[in-house]
């Protein structure tokens with residue numbers, strides 16, 4: 315049976331293609347991570363119907379693949395995708411089937427494949443999603459189903475639930491590598507994916523001089539991370555994600571101006587707080603198995619701007635102000651100002667173009683707790699998203715450690731005294747992962 319061959323070194327992009335194409339075309343979609351592995355697949359399986367290839371890849375790039383196919387007289391339609399401009403691509407790849415400029419890949423790729431392969435007459439009602447994507451992205455906003463038979467699907471996970479390694483193992487033990495979402499949800503899911511990937515690509519190209527992460531913060535987070543037994547790789551992934559987050563918020567001049575004002579004059583309690591929180595939440599996110607850059611980057615962005623409306627003086631004793639703010643009857647002006655800093659931050663952030671909704675959720679809900687004792691809304695058992703739950707737990711942990719970053723006893727005490735606080739929903743799933751690191 316013929317197939318569509320997709321070649322890209324980035325796992326997230328390969329996954330988008332797979333979901334996108336399996337929903338539309340009645341052909342198998344085969345994925346390769348380099349030009350060399352694409353050639354190997356072709357020699358084993360025969361010629362594909364079409365090749366969609368990235369340009370820059372290690373182990374045989376798009377140009378290498380195209381030249382090799384020509385030499386071997388394999389005349390299949392070839393589509394090249396790159397962040398390079400299309401006129402440049404046309405010069406390097408004359409007369410190929412098509413050119414796609416990243417990051418807007420979806421519509422162009424579909425229409426280029428459409429001219430070679432007819433889409434489904436009746437598209438499938440459910441679309442497979444790899445367990446590995448669900449884990450890397452931390453979950454899905456849509457209900458997930460298990461396939462019992464070609465006509466029978468049963469819901470196994472509700473939209474908005476965190477997907478942690480234990481869940482992945484639970485399915486894998488049964489030999490399940492895919493769950494399913496409805497075709498309608500798949501469309502939004504693919505769009506979300508693509509938007510998140512664009513966010514990363516656009517930030518990578520941006521340069522700025524905003525210095526956020528201080529050596530002190532890095533040292534503090536290193537200490538916590540080594541008490542938890544996390545490897546150095548986790549910290550370097552976190553540093554990378556925070557760097558991307560800084561670049562993403564730096565695209566907005568007003569936000570840069572506000573941040574610079576708050577960060578000027580050397581390390582302040584604000585700068586220490588946001589950089590520790592950004593690093594530790596990204597590191598924990600990575601440790602949860604949520605290794606997709608954009609997922610971590612969102613936590614980093616939220617950390618940088620969540621307290622942007624807060625006066626530095628509150629940091630002198632943040633636990634004290636948190637205590638006062640939780641008493642919703644307390645209407646003293648200073649307490650009301652503190653209580654509303656989440657809403658104020660969120661309204662400042664309206665200025666950011668294309669701010670991912672997840673980031674806004676984290677910011678408005680970062681002081682809520684599941685039992686109604688949080689603020690400003692005192693949400694009762696409100697649905698708190700996976701990312702917001704990570705953020706809340708990490709900020710709580712940092713406030714609790716209060717400088718004693720290398721102390722394992724203090725970490726254990728945090729776990730022991732907060733099991734009841736985080737005993738349901740996404741909080742529980744995420745807290746349990748943290749607990750497993752403290753106990754091991």
Ligand SMILES: [Fe+2]
Pocket residue numbers: 587620621709
């Ligand atoms: Fe904070």
Ligand SMILES: [Fe+2]
Pocket residue numbers: 620621655680681
């Ligand atoms: Fe806050």
